[in-house]
Amino acid sequence: MTTGSNTVTNELKNENLHAQGDEGEKVNWLAELRGLALMLLAVLVFHTFVAKPFYIPSPSMMPNLLEGDRLVVSKYPYGWSWVSASFHVLPRSKTRIWPATPEYGDIVVPVPPHHDVDYIKRVVGLPGDRLAVVGGQIILNGVPVPQAVEPAIHIPIDPNNTCDEFDYPGMAITRQSGERVCEMPTYRETLPNGATYLIIDHRRQALDDYPEITIPAGHVFLMGDNRDHSSDSRAPAAPADLPESTGLGGPVPLENIGGRAEFITFSLDGTTTWNPISWWTSLRGDRAWTTLRPAKARIASAGSASSENNDE
Numbered sequence: 001m002t003t004g005s006n007t008v009t010n011e012l013k014n015e016n017l018h019a020q021g022d023e024g025e026k027v028n029w030l031a032e033l034r035g036l037a038l039m040l041l042a043v044l045v046f047h048t049f050v051a052k053p054f055y056i057p058s059p060s061m062m063p064n065l066l067e068g069d070r071l072v073v074s075k076y077p078y079g080w081s082w083v084s085a086s087f088h089v090l091p092r093s094k095t096r097i098w099p100a101t102p103e104y105g106d107i108v109v110p111v112p113p114h115h116d117v118d119y120i121k122r123v124v125g126l127p128g129d130r131l132a133v134v135g136g137q138i139i140l141n142g143v144p145v146p147q148a149v150e151p152a153i154h155i156p157i158d159p160n161n162t163c164d165e166f167d168y169p170g171m172a173i174t175r176q177s178g179e180r181v182c183e184m185p186t187y188r189e190t191l192p193n194g195a196t197y198l199i200i201d202h203r204r205q206a207l208d209d210y211p212e213i214t215i216p217a218g219h220v221f222l223m224g225d226n227r228d229h230s231s232d233s234r235a236p237a238a239p240a241d242l243p244e245s246t247g248l249g250g251p252v253p254l255e256n257i258g259g260r261a262e263f264i265t266f267s268l269d270g271t272t273t274w275n276p277i278s279w280w281t282s283l284r285g286d287r288a289w290t291t292l293r294p295a296k297a298r299i300a301s302a303g304s305a306s307s308e309n310n311d312e
Contacts, residue, residue: 047086048075049080050074051072051075052072052073052259053070053072054070054073054118054120054261055070056071056120059161059226059229060121060225060226061121061122062155062184063153063186063200063225064198064292065107067160068161068269069264070264070266070267071263072261072262072263072265073260073262074259074262075258075259076098076259077259078108078254078259079097080096080098081093082095083256083258088116094255095255099254101126102220103193103195104192105122105124105196105197106195106294107121107260107261107292108123108220108222108257108259108261109257109258109259109260110248110252110257111258112238112246112248112256114239114240117245118258119232119248122224123221123222124222125140125233125251126215126220127215129141130142130213130214131210131213131221133234136201139212140192145191145192146188146189147187147201148188148190149187150187153184153186153198154181154184156182157172157180157181158269160269168184186198194296195295195297196294196297197295198225200225201228202228208227213250213251218254219251219252219253220251220252221250222248222252231246231247232248233251233252235247236249237249237250262293263292264288264289264292265289267283267288269284
């Protein structure tokens with residue numbers, strides 16, 4: 001009986017010692033905060049020097065980019081500058097590290113001259129080019145950039161693409177299946193290096209004409225693919241005292257370009273709610289992993305081209 005009593009007593013003592021030991025263990029909050037800070041620093045470094053996610057907030061790049069698309073922007077193709085840093089925390093500067101020049105047709109992320117906000121546009125003019133826009137057609141070094149009529153494209157109508165009557169008159173239609181779509185007139189534009197892509201141009205407006213300029217060294221001319229709904233190099237930039245920016249105000253300095261769009265990761269149609277089921281049903285499944293590098297056409301002769309790859 002004594003032996004059994006001693007055993008029970010020893011077990012109780014051991015349990016008390018373990019409990020006291022557990023109570024005595026304290027969380028090293030300094031180490032936890034240091035680990036969290038290092039993880040955050042690693043993310044910021046990756047976003048600054050390698051790649052970052054990007055969200056399409058407007059229809060200016062339709063039909064190739066839709067509002068609600070999420071994509072990856074690489075930060076290194078044209079070197080690094082003040083705009084490379086996450087959240088634009090660095091002061092503006094003309095300094096560039098390992099600089100490179102974009103190619104015709106690249107989709108890039110520029111910043112307007114007086115506002116630290118990211119745009120997304122396509123490169124249509126390079127340093128030294130003479131560029132004008134006449135009746136909606138780019139004239140590059142005295143030669144009209146080919147625009148071939150393509151069949152109208154049908155983009156599903158959803159909360160992120162409302163196809164409202166004011167901006168797109170008469171384009172909202174109902175298919176035989178009952179699906180509501182926006183039927184948009186499209187053209188295939190082909191730049192001198194063979195970069196080819198679809199554009200939308202459905203009405204006459206002020207930005208359809210732009211006087212000829214020579215693009216300065218270290219600058220590029222940028223336009224949106226949705227030509228009638230894009231504030232780009234054709235549109236004047238808003239002054240710094242206005243709360244929001246408008247156009248890019250002409251050719252964009254290369255130090256104001258923060259990266260190149262590479263591919264779409266996923267796309268949402270705007271129906272996402274707090275209901276987890278909607279996180280799946282709101283996905284536009286056919287857009288994930290779509291490349292954003294332009295297809296290249298084989299140039300057959302001056303002013304004409306045959307496409308090797310029509311994927312958009």
